[in-house]
Amino acid sequence: MHSITLDEQDTFVVADTVFEKVQKLLIQHRICRVCEKSYTEESPMIAANLCLECFLRENSSVHLTVVPTVPDENGVTVYRFLDPEGYIYTCSPASESSEAYESISLTLAYWGFPDVASVELEGKPVELDPTDATIYGDLKTNSVVVVSKRKKAGRLEVSFLSYKNGPCVYLDKAKGYTRKVWREAESQYLATKDARGRYHYKERVSRQPFQSDIYCLLSDNESAKYDQKT
Numbered sequence: 483m484h485s486i487t488l489d490e491q492d493t494f495v496v497a498d499t500v501f502e503k504v505q506k507l508l509i510q511h512r513i514c515r516v517c518e519k520s521y522t523e524e525s526p527m528i529a530a531n532l533c534l535e536c537f538l539r540e541n542s543s544v545h546l547t548v549v550p551t552v553p554d555e556n557g558v559t560v561y562r563f564l565d566p567e568g569y570i571y572t573c574s575p576a577s578e579s580s581e582a583y584e585s586i587s588l589t590l591a592y593w594g595f596p597d598v599a600s601v602e603l604e605g606k607p608v609e610l611d612p613t614d615a616t617i618y619g620d621l622k623t624n625s626v627v628v629v630s631k632r633k634k635a636g637r638l639e640v641s642f643l644s645y646k647n648g649p650c651v652y653l654d655k656a657k658g659y660t661r662k663v664w665r666e667a668e669s670q671y672l673a674t675k676d677a678r679g680r681y682h683y684k685e686r687v688s689r690q691p692f693q694s695d696i697y698c699l700l701s702d703n704e705s706a707k708y709d710q711k712t
């Protein structure tokens with residue numbers, strides 16, 4: 483037996499066979515909660531009781547375009563949308579929210595950049611928070627980006643050089659190749675200081691040096707080298 487509640491008021495207890503019939507009927511006649519239209523192939527239901535058209539309209543300020551769907555690890559269809567800067571947004575299919583949210587892991591996967599879930603620091607594995615990540619570098623033109631993540635349950639930030647369709651390397655600022663390229667990008671950025679004491683990265687001008695701009699510069703430098711190799 484099952485119970486069915488209508489309009490959050492009356493609850494009916496019915497036999498399994500009746501429940502199945504009602505469920506089938508509801509799925510067949512389901513409509514979008516915003517436009518009240520039936521779902522179509524062009525405008526399927528992408529979040530709980532919300533059609534694709536309404537989702538795009540409600541998120542029109544982000545200027546999203548649709549990219550082909552992919553199945554997640556459980557085989558559930560993931561709807562993906564691209565913003566003008568190359569970030570992937572998605573919606574949560576089970577949620578009542580119609581807001582699109584940015585996904586760093588889907589963004590990296592879309593552009594072929596490897597992602598990491600953990601890093602070894604001083605010989606110990608450190609798990610990283612998959613929800614707290616930032617990408618530095620132009621996703622649409624660069625072949626190497628810097629990805630910064632935070633340690634799970636901690637504020638420690640660790641960064642990586644993510645090579646398109648290649649490795650993801652821990653950006654160790656204290657030793658090795660990564661130290662060398664980090665220091666190069668840093669000096670290059672500090673040398674942009676003008677007579678008024680301002681630093682420049684492309685059209686960005688700032689009164690104090692920003693690590694984020696050095697990461698972007700490092701992404702540009704490494705991309706130029708990586709493009710020559712591949």
Ligand SMILES: [Zn+2]
Nearest residue numbers: 514517533536
């Ligand atoms: Zn709709």
